Amino acid sequence: VLEATLAELVEAxxxxxxxxxxxxxxxxxxxxxxRRWGDLQGIxxxxxxxxxxxxxxxxxxxxxxxxxxxxxxxxxxxxxPAHRAWLDAMVAEAVRSPQxxxxxxxxxxxxxxxxAEIVHRAVARGExxxxxxxxxxxxxxxAPLYLRMYITNEPLDGKVADRxxxxxxxxxxxxxxxxxxxx
Amino acid sequence: VLEATLAELVEAxxxxxxxxxxxxxxxxxxxxxxRRWGDLQGIxxxxxxxxxxxxxxxxxxxxxxxxxxxxxxxxxxxxxPAHRAWLDAMVAEAVRSPQxxxxxxxxxxxxxxxxAEIVHRAVARGExxxxxxxxxxxxxxxAPLYLRMYITNEPLDGKVADRxxxxxxxxxxxxxxxxxxxx
Numbered sequence: 335v336l337e338a339t340l341a342e343l344v345e346a347x348x349x350x351x352x353x354x355x356x357x358x359x360x361x362x363x364x365x366x367x368x369r370r371w372g373d374l375q376g377i378x379x380x381x382x383x384x385x386x387x388x389x390x391x392x393x394x395x396x397x398x399x400x401x402x403x404x405x406x407x408x409x410x411x412x413x414x415p416a417h418r419a420w421l422d423a424m425v426a427e428a429v430r431s432p433q434x435x436x437x438x439x440x441x442x443x444x445x446x447x448x449x450a451e452i453v454h455r456a457v458a459r460g461e462x463x464x465x466x467x468x469x470x471x472x473x474x475x476x477a478p479l480y481l482r483m484y485i486t487n488e489p490l491d492g493k494v495a496d497r498x499x500x501x502x503x504x505x506x507x508x509x510x511x512x513x514x515x516x517x
Numbered sequence: 518v519l520e521a522t523l524a525e526l527v528e529a530x531x532x533x534x535x536x537x538x539x540x541x542x543x544x545x546x547x548x549x550x551x552r553r554w555g556d557l558q559g560i561x562x563x564x565x566x567x568x569x570x571x572x573x574x575x576x577x578x579x580x581x582x583x584x585x586x587x588x589x590x591x592x593x594x595x596x597x598p599a600h601r602a603w604l605d606a607m608v609a610e611a612v613r614s615p616q617x618x619x620x621x622x623x624x625x626x627x628x629x630x631x632x633a634e635i636v637h638r639a640v641a642r643g644e645x646x647x648x649x650x651x652x653x654x655x656x657x658x659x660a661p662l663y664l665r666m667y668i669t670n671e672p673l674d675g676k677v678a679d680r681x682x683x684x685x686x687x688x689x690x691x692x693x694x695x696x697x698x699x700x
Contacts, residue, residue: 473665
């Protein structure tokens with residue numbers, strides 16, 4: 335059912351995807367889908383968990399190199415039609431639906447909690463201040479990528495990803511991303 | 518007609534806005550609207566120009582303080598229902614329509630060309646390297662704000678804006694935002 339939902343999302347807008355089509359594609363009865371997931375948002379929630387656990391973190395011993403892996407993963411995920419369709423649908427739907435907004439925010443935060451480990455290790459190594467805001471480091475690493483994807487519609491590549499990682503690592507090292515704020 | 522379009526966008530989704538409703542609200546004949554703008558996208562294009570010229574740049578003599586004005590303007594615009602409605606509609610529509618994508622990209626780039634002046638002044642003062650990528654400095658200043666608006670759905674405030682400005686100014690000063698790339 336999750337695969338069928340992704341396939342539907344690749345082909346149609348979120349608003350046009352129907353449980354009946356998903357059930358037919360998955361070869362199950364619509365009532366089975368309704369019973370287990372309730373509605374499309376329920377399926378998307380499950381899908382979000384599936385799609386967000388797949389980041390292969392590395393421990394290079396250097397914050398910037400570790401963050402490159404995170405930034406490049408965002409770029410790489412963009413090349414996977416199913417993931418791109420899911421994210422496009424979520425972003426468009428989040429503008430109008432508080433529920434979609436919540437699903438998207440939760441998916442992104444779950445992923446950020448995993449990647450924040452990179453910053454905790456940099457703190458342990460003494461590479462960045464102890465009160466560095468790990469989530470803010472990750473936000474800054476991915477922000478230029480999402481800006482290009484959804485606002486400025488500019489191309490994404492490894493160079494853009496690496497630059498974002500370099501900027502975030504530098505800002506963290508200089509104490510600009512502390513929990514207490516920028517001051 | 519532009520005001521009527523904004524008012525409609527505040528009340529309805531982009532996909533549900535009709536030229537007939539806009540014309541009725543503006544007190545003109547639909548044919549007048551079709552003749553002058555062609556379609557909704559044509560009106561939105563004009564609207565985009567109107568909405569993007571209103572940034573009041575300052576020359577504080579300091580890159581970080583100048584960028585704060587830019588970042589805070591993005592946050593302030595978010596508080597204006599008409600502007601928020603326009604941007605929300607554009608972002609949602611850009612996911613599915615190449616034409617909307619182009620309109621949004623052009624509007625954002627036009628604004629960035631105006632604000633890039635801030636960076637040119639910093640270059641002239643010798644505050645940042647001569648080959649600093651002015652557009653990249655502006656992108657980095659606004660990226661964390663758009664991330665919170667459309668991806669992570671986290672609150673925006675002056676502190677978030679000021680931190681974004683501090684990070685972008687710092688990265689520019691350290692030569693991380695040169696035209697030649699991050700290396």
